[in-house]
Amino acid sequence: MSEIDRRRFMQGAGALGLSASLGALMPGVAHGALRKDVPDIIRKQVPSTGEAIPAVGLGSWITFNVGNDMALRDQCADVVSAFFNAGGRMIDSSPMYGSAQEVIGYCLDKLGAHDRVFSTDKVWTSGDGLDQISETRKRWNTRKFDLLQVHNLLGINDNLPLLFRLKNEGQLRYVGVTTSHGRRTEDLIAVMKNERLDFVQVTYNPVDRKVEEYLLPLAYDRGIAVIVNRPFRGGSLLDQLEGEPLPEFAAELEVESWAQLILKYLIAHPSVTCPIPATTNPAHAAENMRAATGRLPDDKMREQIAAVIGVLI
Amino acid sequence: MTEWWDYGLADFLLFSPRVYYRLFETMNSVWWMAVLAAFVAGLVAAGMAMRHGHRGNRVILVLLSLIWAWASYGFVWQYYQPINWAVAYILPGFVIEVLLLLVFAARPLPLRFGWRGDLTSYVGAAIMVVAIVIYPFVGLLEGRDLIQAELFGSAADPTALGTLGFVLMARGTWRWLLLPVPLIWCAFAAATLWVMDQQIAYVMLIAVWLTIFSGWLDLKNGVTTRRLTKAELADPPPISD
Numbered sequence: 001m002s003e004i005d006r007r008r009f010m011q012g013a014g015a016l017g018l019s020a021s022l023g024a025l026m027p028g029v030a031h032g033a034l035r036k037d038v039p040d041i042i043r044k045q046v047p048s049t050g051e052a053i054p055a056v057g058l059g060s061w062i063t064f065n066v067g068n069d070m071a072l073r074d075q076c077a078d079v080v081s082a083f084f085n086a087g088g089r090m091i092d093s094s095p096m097y098g099s100a101q102e103v104i105g106y107c108l109d110k111l112g113a114h115d116r117v118f119s120t121d122k123v124w125t126s127g128d129g130l131d132q133i134s135e136t137r138k139r140w141n142t143r144k145f146d147l148l149q150v151h152n153l154l155g156i157n158d159n160l161p162l163l164f165r166l167k168n169e170g171q172l173r174y175v176g177v178t179t180s181h182g183r184r185t186e187d188l189i190a191v192m193k194n195e196r197l198d199f200v201q202v203t204y205n206p207v208d209r210k211v212e213e214y215l216l217p218l219a220y221d222r223g224i225a226v227i228v229n230r231p232f233r234g235g236s237l238l239d240q241l242e243g244e245p246l247p248e249f250a251a252e253l254e255v256e257s258w259a260q261l262i263l264k265y266l267i268a269h270p271s272v273t274c275p276i277p278a279t280t281n282p283a284h285a286a287e288n289m290r291a292a293t294g295r296l297p298d299d300k301m302r303e304q305i306a307a308v309i310g311v312l313i
Numbered sequence: 314m315t316e317w318w319d320y321g322l323a324d325f326l327l328f329s330p331r332v333y334y335r336l337f338e339t340m341n342s343v344w345w346m347a348v349l350a351a352f353v354a355g356l357v358a359a360g361m362a363m364r365h366g367h368r369g370n371r372v373i374l375v376l377l378s379l380i381w382a383w384a385s386y387g388f389v390w391q392y393y394q395p396i397n398w399a400v401a402y403i404l405p406g407f408v409i410e411v412l413l414l415l416v417f418a419a420r421p422l423p424l425r426f427g428w429r430g431d432l433t434s435y436v437g438a439a440i441m442v443v444a445i446v447i448y449p450f451v452g453l454l455e456g457r458d459l460i461q462a463e464l465f466g467s468a469a470d471p472t473a474l475g476t477l478g479f480v481l482m483a484r485g486t487w488r489w490l491l492l493p494v495p496l497i498w499c500a501f502a503a504a505t506l507w508v509m510d511q512q513i514a515y516v517m518l519i520a521v522w523l524t525i526f527s528g529w530l531d532l533k534n535g536v537t538t539r540r541l542t543k544a545e546l547a548d549p550p551p552i553s554d
Contacts, residue, residue: 062329
């Protein structure tokens with residue numbers, strides 16, 4: 001791949017099908033009930049199909065691993081309910097995340113929301129991938145995933161062909177790979193160059209920006225959708241920013257919080273399809289989704305956001 | 314491209330402290346009679362182990378075996394394993410510990426517990442006191458509710474910790490066989506608590522280090538390798554100091 005001028009692909013935002021709406025979002029309807037009407041929010045296209053999906057998703061790392069604790073499972077269901085009511089669709093998990101898959105299945109069953117979710121999970125084994133996927137289906141109580149990814153490229157030589165086979169057989173809609181914390185970049189680049197991936201998942205936030213140099217331009221060039229994990233560095237970024245006033249220019253973006261400012265920073269990147277913040281708080285789930293409304297920062301403002309946060313932490 | 318060593322310790326922290334401490338709250342609420350019984354059994358065993366020359370050595374070993382069996386099933390399997398899949402790989406070690414304790418209890422010459430007045434006794438007694446009396450209530454200092462107390466006999470961390478103390482208080486050949494499982498668990502627990510930012514991790518690490526050091530001292534002084542006689546078991550010598 002040739003080096004892509006950063007300015008050029010920042011200008012490509014429109015080509016990715018941003019459709020911002022200023023429509024007011026109701027705060028998530030708490031405690032269970034799903035609204036039938038879905039708020040109009042920013043959606044971004046999956047390059048390989050053109051399907052538009054909401055520009056903010058929901059992660060489940062740590063937050064949904066609550067075991068058999070029914071009170072905490074119900075709290076997770078409230079989070080999912082608030083997420084859906086605010087227009088969200090993509091929920092991401094992994095066999096690595098303890099009971100998170102089972103808990104997501106519980107939430108979807110409880111809310112009757114299997115038709116609302118864009119189901120995203122992973123295969124994470126150097127053993128029998130098909131066996132693990134079968135177990136994952138049971139835990140989610142679903143027959144077909146929208147997206148399965150090879151988690152941290154583990155066992156990719158076996159698992160990636162398996163996912164492509166499932167896709168060809170119509171048992172899966174999209175295939176992807178994931179990394180986090182900037183690991184295994186060289187391997188990831190090789191896979192992105194040599195395979196027809198639909199999605200790639202990487203760590204990206206205003207502090208961890210290494211992916212901007214090569215990976216995001218490559219994804220753009222290859223028509224690969226990008227899911228962003230650790231948008232808040234596992235929450236530590238927001239902890240560090242707590243109590244700090246938002247910069248004045250944030251008012252132009254109609255943001256209420258640092259979380260929304262960071263999410264807007266991410267969504268505005270033309271390569272980014274969907275950051276997946278995790279939370280245990282229904283109000284935060286709704287707040288995160290509201291980042292996918294209103295105006296997005298331009299290139300200059302994104303630099304300002306990164307600079308301000310870089311100074312504050 | 315299947316490198317597992319690509320992961321760091323923090324990658325395997327799968328749950329939040331909130332969820333972790335809720336495990337004890339739920340277990341203590343649902344199984345309160347079993348939790349209380351196991352705690353009392355631990356107290357009784359500790360009291361017997363501290364008394365010099367007590368002849369209930371087999372009782373102590375059986376009580377510890379029952380405690381490990383309950384902690385394995387009641388806490389580790391029922392509550393902890395659902396949020397931490399790594400535990401499933403350690404659980405066979407718990408079963409081995411249960412069986413080993415029973416084997417030691419059934420031996421013609423079981424271990425002999427008792428205060429010896431040497432450094433190992435001090436370390437063993439201190440670890441037992443920390444595990445049974447102090448550890449469960451440290452959470453109160455950190456603002457957690459009493460219902461979330463990690464009690465010896467049910468919660469795995471204080472049970473493994475206390476077992477180190479019991480073994481150090483014992484005398485007899487092959488007693489070191491009882492150490493690897495609680496040592497491994499304490500190291501595992503210390504790593505978990507460390508990544509959860511819990512200061513109690515230091516207690517686990519210090520206990521591991523002191524146990525290994527005391528075990529080495531005993532080995533050097535011949536305490537570990539010397540076979541007990543029937544006479545010693547029946548009529549223990551007076552305290553030398």
